Amino acid sequence: MEEQSTLIAYASDLEKASFYKKTYLHVALAILAFIVVETILMNVVPTEAILWMISGKFLWLFLIGLFWLGSILADRLTFHPSREQQYLGLGLYVLLEAIIFLPMITIAWIYSGGGDMILQAAGITMFMFVGLTAVVFITKADFSFLRTVLVIGGFVALGVIVMGAIFGWNLGLWFSTAMVILAVTSILYQTHQLRNDYHTGQYVGAALKLFASVMLLFWYILRILMSRRN
Template sequence: MEYQNTTLVAYASEVQKAEFYKKTYLHVALAILAFIGVETILINTVPSEVIGNLFSGRFIWLFIIGMFWLGSMLSSKLAFAATRSQQYMGLALYVLIEALIFLPMLVIAMYYTGSTAVITQAAIITLFMFGGLTAVVFFTKTDFSFLRSALIISGFIALGLIVAGALFGFELGLWFSVGMVIVASGSILYQTSQIKDQYGTEQYVGAALQLFSSVMLLFWYVLRILMSRK
């Protein structure tokens, strides 16, 4: 299935807008469920010793960051491709990448706390924050496109700090995680504003990928904050 012409959501009818939003957030929900499913399989099949060996080295993390960046670029490109099959391939690839990146973090969280309670708490906080930020965009009708430059700059700064931490072996600490929660929240505001004004009515798979990526970034750092308190 291909689409050549698509109406911008900002100029679509109310029915078209409602359909686009329904499909977008349905795909976000399906991506989250797929992430949970893939993560459950990985946790129950990959030995914890293997996970520890694979993700313990600082230079391995640099390689993983590089692969994550390349995979994210490819996923995003596919998610906005002309055919629906390519779009779903991009979303599925990104879900798999996120599951692999999160694997050591979730295993550590369960190992140190002895349960999945902290993960559940982080998930609930993340979903409430996502819902609240989404409501801010839709009910205030504020254009958050002005956040783009700040998000790009903060993203490069964060990447530089992460790479430096991996190279020189220092912890980024609680305040870095708090800062990244703010960045992730800004990203959700920006992406939600974008899907209202800049996306076409047939680009709901790509829109869902962008929102899913911001939700997972928020979840990562909310979980880090909760783990630092244990």
Template sequence: MNTTRLVAEVSTEEQAVFYKKTYLHLALGVLAFILAESVLLRIEPLVEFLLSMTQGYLWLALLGGFMLITWVAQNMAVKAVSKPKQYLGYGLYILAEAIIFVPLLYIAIYSTGGFDLINQAAIITGGLFTGLSIIVFTTRINFSFLKSVLIIGFFVAIGAIISGIIFGFDLGFWFSAAMVLLASGSILYNTYTIKNNYDTDQYIPAALSLFASLMLLFWYILRILMSRN
């Protein structure tokens, strides 16, 4: 018998336990991502291969593969009943993110001779993520309206990325800025949804959804810093 209840309907103590588990798993996901990157960036053949995949239609193929793995991982984490399968989905998604980030982080490191840009992007991302989360938890604003905006926004973004690859133009600073706004909206929406629509047993899917939005935000903040360097 399923005895789980919505987070919004349980006691404050039970909510605190759920949020502790969710954000602990988010933090562990970030740590796993960092550890994975530290290994992947040292594998020269892999780095060279992924850098070669950033050109033209190859990048489109890589993004397509990433989206497929993302779909599989998210379905495993959300729909699986057993915790091991949920963890497997979460781990698969973290690995996919680590792989897709390799070219961007490599360029950021070796174009500036260090980790300054990455550290700056991480601090800005963490600060913005924290601020957006506080807004959701300290106000009664209903962020469910963002669902339609995000769906349309992500389809437009995918269309712009595909067009840029096909026609060979750089999307530039303003696209990255728009994606930061979109990622911020995703954090607001996902946090609100976790707060109001998730069961108390869904802390792994909750952590995955926050991790996905956090990584998207980090990606485009780093791109903005790199473009202005």
């Protein structure tokens, strides 16, 4: 069962420090697990099968739908009172991210003749994540208003992605840039939540939220780098 916890806004400095340490440790472990799973999938799944995942618009929409449903389940599990269920949810989400990323990571690997482009995207993502985290903790500004932006922006983005897949629209640089802005907004909001609205025992759920935002940012930074090679 979940240990006794306190709302982070009313926790002691020691409790806050422990919560932040556990949360960011779990984000780091989720990223490491993603790298491991992605590497295994790239070495086990044939390239033809990976490219087949995005060969048909309805197949890709089906995969996006499964990812969305799986994400909802994973999110609920990570806030379950049982710690085992929380780790199950985080592990499930890491697996889902590895699967949905598989085609793009493979194409980026082929384009750059190795992992140079992927490492560049990862470096930019981590640099931005650290900078945005510092902004929230140093300024202590109220970013709660960004929730409305995220809700509206998320629905608009999902609609554009679905319509783009159905009608074959080329969602180019402008869309990727807009999604980077949305990911930045998400990181600011989730970090603000981390400082104010979680309980000290909810570090696994908080880590999933941050990990999801980081992966969204990584996805579209990689897309932008790939578009520059075309």
